[in-house]
Amino acid sequence: MRTVLLILVLLGLVGAGVAAWLAFLPNTPAAEEPYSVRVPEGTSFEGLLDSLESVGAVRSRTSLSALGNVTGWDEQVKTGHYYLEPGMTNWAVLDKIRKGLQDPIRITIPPGSRPERTARVLRNQLGTDSAAVARLLRDPAFADSMGTNVAHLHGQMLAETFDMYWTDDAETALRRIHERYDRFWTPERRAKAESLGLTPDEVVTLASIVEWEARKPEERRRIAGVYVNRLLGRTSSGRMRLQADPTVQFALMEEGGEPRMRRLLFRDYAYPSDYNTYRIDGLPPGPITNPADGTIDAVLDNEAHDYLFFVADGSGGHDFSRTVSEHNAKARRWSQWLSEQVRQKRAAEAADTAP
Numbered sequence: 001m002r003t004v005l006l007i008l009v010l011l012g013l014v015g016a017g018v019a020a021w022l023a024f025l026p027n028t029p030a031a032e033e034p035y036s037v038r039v040p041e042g043t044s045f046e047g048l049l050d051s052l053e054s055v056g057a058v059r060s061r062t063s064l065s066a067l068g069n070v071t072g073w074d075e076q077v078k079t080g081h082y083y084l085e086p087g088m089t090n091w092a093v094l095d096k097i098r099k100g101l102q103d104p105i106r107i108t109i110p111p112g113s114r115p116e117r118t119a120r121v122l123r124n125q126l127g128t129d130s131a132a133v134a135r136l137l138r139d140p141a142f143a144d145s146m147g148t149n150v151a152h153l154h155g156q157m158l159a160e161t162f163d164m165y166w167t168d169d170a171e172t173a174l175r176r177i178h179e180r181y182d183r184f185w186t187p188e189r190r191a192k193a194e195s196l197g198l199t200p201d202e203v204v205t206l207a208s209i210v211e212w213e214a215r216k217p218e219e220r221r222r223i224a225g226v227y228v229n230r231l232l233g234r235t236s237s238g239r240m241r242l243q244a245d246p247t248v249q250f251a252l253m254e255e256g257g258e259p260r261m262r263r264l265l266f267r268d269y270a271y272p273s274d275y276n277t278y279r280i281d282g283l284p285p286g287p288i289t290n291p292a293d294g295t296i297d298a299v300l301d302n303e304a305h306d307y308l309f310f311v312a313d314g315s316g317g318h319d320f321s322r323t324v325s326e327h328n329a330k331a332r333r334w335s336q337w338l339s340e341q342v343r344q345k346r347a348a349e350a351a352d353t354a355p
Helices: 002-024 045-054 061-071 090-098 115-126 130-137 140-145 150-156 170-184 187-195 200-213 217-232 245-254 266-270 293-300 324-353
Strands: 035-039 080-084 105-109 160-164 309-312 318-321
Touching (some): 002 090, 045 061, 061 090, 080 090, 105 115, 115 130, 115 170, 130 150, 130 170, 150 200, 187 200, 187 293, 200 217, 200 245, 217 309, 217 318, 318 324
Antiparallel strands (some): 035 080
């Protein structure tokens, strides 16, 4: 009898030891960074194990599978994105996933984006339905729910890095991004906008044009000063139309069906659109991009000067002018330079294809 009891005790101890081994043996390999695992909706336990193996997050699939079966946690897989730290035990891994203790994903909305690009970023980095994002950005009811309209909504999606959850849907993600707009407009910034006689939305609209124009950050305040001079009539020439090429590009792409930016032709400047600032007075109906913080601040703190024109200088920057005649001379030189670049390119291509 004593022998039987001893055997049962030993078996119990062995069973407890095996259970402890299954639960608390470190099973996530050493690594410099946590393992990133995404668990789509409807993933089975076997699918989870496949995902963990595919990123090298487990040493022993068998032990993890055994613990899941013993505890019943194999029936509790939760959708989400998880970081698994090196050295985690089977218990810690499955406990995190069964409780849905997600880790946020850091996404970056780049400045100078059109709605389609923002939709692609959310799709690629967060897995959000890009069609739903694009649809919401053009939905009057959705814009109204955030205190704005469709013309201004995307411009208020200021460029920034955000922490979001992989399970966030399109509406949740966009509301999260938009929350920053009101925080950005501090009393100090609002006071600067008021001193210019502009509303925050008007400042963002002007900044969206500067964002498209300025390839060099150090030129943003000077370019902003040119447009403010034209808009507010700060020089002896008085008020002028903005005549901003980016607004023509935007109109052609947004309303004219152009798939991408291209060199503008003379006929393009007559394109009938409320966004074409060669045809309308003042600002367009809304932003043409979502500007960076620094570009909005460049408008608020625009450089005081008497420049009214600028043209590309071939180095990514611009050459500024005060008079039409000065500007036209520089524009001719720029056009000649472009034509020469095209000629040289075609000559090189012809040489490459020659027998």
